[in-house]
Structures are given as structure tokens and as C-alpha cells.
Amino acid sequence: MPRVTVATCIDAEYNITFASNLNKLCSTEVVVIAAETSDLMEWYPLIEEKYMHLIMYAGDKNYEIFETTHVGSCTICLVKTFNEAVKHALTYEKDVVIIGCETSIRLALVNAHVNSIRIQRDDPCTDCTEVYDYIGKVSVESPLSSSKDDLSKQFAQLEDEKELIISLTNKSEEKYLKLLRKLLKAPTRPNRTSVPVRGVFGKTLRFSLSDVGGRVLPLLTTKKVPFESVFEELKMFIHGDTTNSRLKAKGIKIWDGNSTRAYLDSRGLDYPEGTLGPIYGFSWRKYGADWKDPASTGIDQLKNVIDTLRTNPSDRRMLVTAWNPSILEEMALPPCHYTFQFHCDFTDDKPSALNCLVNMRSADVALGVPFNIASYAMLTHIISLITGISPGTLVLVMGDCHIYENHIEGIQKQLNRIPKRFPHLVFNNTITDIDTVDDLQYEIIGYESDSYIRLHMAV
DSSP: OOOEEEEEEEOTTOOEEOGGGHHHHOOSSEEEEETTSSOHHHHHHHHHHHTOEEEEEOTTSOOOOEEEEEETTEEEEEESSHHHHHHHHHTTOSOEEEEOSHHHHHHHHTOTTOOEEEEEESSOOOOOHHHHHHHTTSBTTOSSOSSHHHHHHHHTTHHHHSEEEEEOOOHHHHHHHHHHHHHHTSOEEOOSSSSOEEEEEEEEEEEEOEETTEEEOOOOSSSOOOHHHHHHHHHHHHTTOOBSHHHHHTTOOTTGGGSSHHHHHHTTOOOOTTBOOSOHHHHHHHBTSOTTOTTOOOBOHHHHHHHHHHHOTTOSOOEEEOOOGGGGGGSSSOOSEEEEEEEEEEETTEEEEEEEEEEEEEEETTTHHHHHHHHHHHHHHHHHHHHTOOEEEEEEEEEEEEEEGGGHHHHHHHTTSOOOOOOEEEESSOOSSGGGGGGOOEEEEOOOOOOOOOOOOOO
16 A cells, blocks of 8 residues: 655745755655645656656645646646545555645644654754644544643654654544454354354553644544444434334344344244334333333433533433343344433533443444444444534443354455544534434545455344
8 A cells, every 4th residue: 555645845944845955855756735835847857857747736725727738757747626636646656745835734643544754853943832823623533632732742852863754644444454354363152143253351442632723533444344234233323223124114134133033032022023122222222111102201311411411411320221021022222322421521611522431241343343333433422413512432332242253255355454544424404402313414535445345244
């Protein structure tokens, strides 16, 4: 996979610039730059010297777009957007360098393909405020510390080396892949299905839900995650459904295996086919009610949590449970993710970030966990939207972590892939009530992933 680096220089006052070190920054054959940055004629000698391919983007400027102009054996083209320029640059299958100042850096920081920053120093520097503002807020997992004092120490190495390389790799997905590698080496042990598993106990994954580009949606990039199916299942839970009808009507099959006649009979459940019983969402919305009686009411845990976030966001009891021992045997499948808890960070006595911690008794790491990550991230974003509290961090605490033997070939394929940056989530409207979730309109921006890996669910 080609390395895509955003490169810039800093001067003695720590202003971001690049002109003085242009020749050094253009360290590869493929370069992306804003069309307004420099007179094209200034690039001709460098292009001919380096045998470069130069891709410029117009942005909001009214330039006449052109596909390709040849300068000797090299090419220049002008496309409309930054993202188009990066995609075009990658077609050369060579390392790419993006040269620029504030605008290019900001765009690069939220592009899925950019995986490093290179900063060169012209003169000794004493203040890192500007670079901190442009680069230091990439995410809470950024290799740049959130502390300006710590950041100054990191840049101190520029005194000797005059260059700093900052990795922007997707550390959260790398930790997920590391867990898969660990599970491949784990011992085989029995389980309730007919498919052997390999497992370990007690693991945690963390995902930042915001960065400099806005709301982050942690969809795995080393295989495509079908988010429409994830969101439809989440809506099924939010509405407290006890049947598979909502998903079946949309052609989504993720609960089919647990609602067939044969499966229900194996559980001793004399339900009509497609009935799931009082699974997840029923307890979220009607805990303690009689699920067979539509008129029966219980405790609406989800709405209670939202009300508490609005009125007492420092509360330590904002927890929703799907684990009700009195009706476990009436469920088609007892809940794997059995509780989730909300927590707020505070700034100046006001809630500044909404965090969610999910407890899982059983984690099918290859097939189920990517869904769980995306689903609870979306739930946190929705409640963030409803309450007006910015999204913070999603934490998954997994008890029995396992992979199935029939998933191993797909896992090995996935482990040969390199994570990209997570996409961003944009809501095109707002809602104030969780019951109107069907009205929510959203866009996923910048989701770049490898292809699907088909894995079969062990029933």
C-alpha cells in the first residue's frame, strides 16, 4: 500500500510554510497540492528534475479543470476536490506527498488514505501553538499529546534532526487486528455450537467518536462493514421489537438463523417462526413487562438515561441492561452485549463529551464485534444529537472473546490488509426524541475499506 504523507515546514515563529523547502518536501514522484498555492510555472523545473506527477485540486476556486498535461515524461492534472486529487494520485501506485499549509493539512487529517505527517524545520522554534491548533487535535488517540508542554517536548527532536515524522495510523483498528492475531494462537475449547472456537477472557477495545473532522464512525476498514444492516438492527433494538419482521422486510438476514422453526424448537420455544422473544430492545424499553401483552408496560431504561443526561449528566447510574434472568429462557438468544453505561466528561462544570461503555459476556470477534462497535457508536452519536452533548469515547469490555474455526481463513485474509482512517458521520437533520429515530437522515463521509469477507454465523 502506498504511503500518503502530508508535508510542510515551520519557520522560526512556528508559522506553517513550505516554499523554502519545496525541493526537500517533494521526496516522491507523486505530489498533491492546492492549485492556488503556487504559480504553475514555478513547478516546471522541479517536475522535470524529479520526474514527478503533479495533481492539483481547485477547491472552491473557479479554475478550469483539466485532466492531463504532459511536461516531458511527467504529467500535471487539475481536479476539483482534495479527495479526488488523493484518489487520482493513488492510481500511480507510488508513495504520495501532499504539500501545503493550513487548508491542505486540515483536509489531509480527515482523509482516509493519509497515514503520516512530515514536518521540517527551517530555524530553531520556541512555540508550537500553531502546529498544535492544526495538527494536535486529530483525535484523542493522536500520537501528538493533548498537552502543549508535552507537544513541545516532542518537537524538541527537531533541534537535531530538523524533521519530525508523525504516524496517523488507525491505532484502534490495529488493536482489533492484534486481538484477532492473539485469538488465532489461543487454545481450542468447547462451546454451545457445533463449530469449535479459540478464545481468551477479558479484553478491551476503545474508539474515539470525534476528531478534527467532526463525528467519527468506527467502521472497520480492513473489511467492509454493511452499516445499513447495522443501523436497521439498532433501530429494531430501539423500538423494542420482539420479532424479526422489521429486518426481514428489508432483506436483512442477520437474525434469520436464530428465528427459524428448527432453531426455535432446539431452544424449546413454541413461537411462530420469526419470533425472537424479549431480546435486547424489549428490556431496553420495557424492562419487567410481559412481552406477550402489548398493553403491558415496564421500565423504559433508554428514555430514562436520556432524561438523566439532560437533567443530571454527572450521574453515575446511567446504565441500561438487557440481562433479565427471569426471562432468559424465553429469548431466542440471551444477550451477548448485556449492559451499556453512559458517562460524561466535563469542562468548566458543563458536559463536554458523551462516553459509552458496553459490557459483553460473549464476543464473536471476527463476525459480531465489528457490528457491535458500529452499532453502539451510532447509538452514542444519536443520544449525543438528542442531548446536545458532544460524542466522546466508546469502550467495549469483552468477557469471553473468541473466534470460530470456520472464520480462520477469512481472518487470515483480513490480517494481510492495512487499516485506513475511520470515516466521519454527518447528520442532515436532528431529532429530539429517541422514538423518532426512523426520521434520522445521515451521511457517512470518506469510508474507504477493503472488500467484504464472508463469514458464516455459528448457530
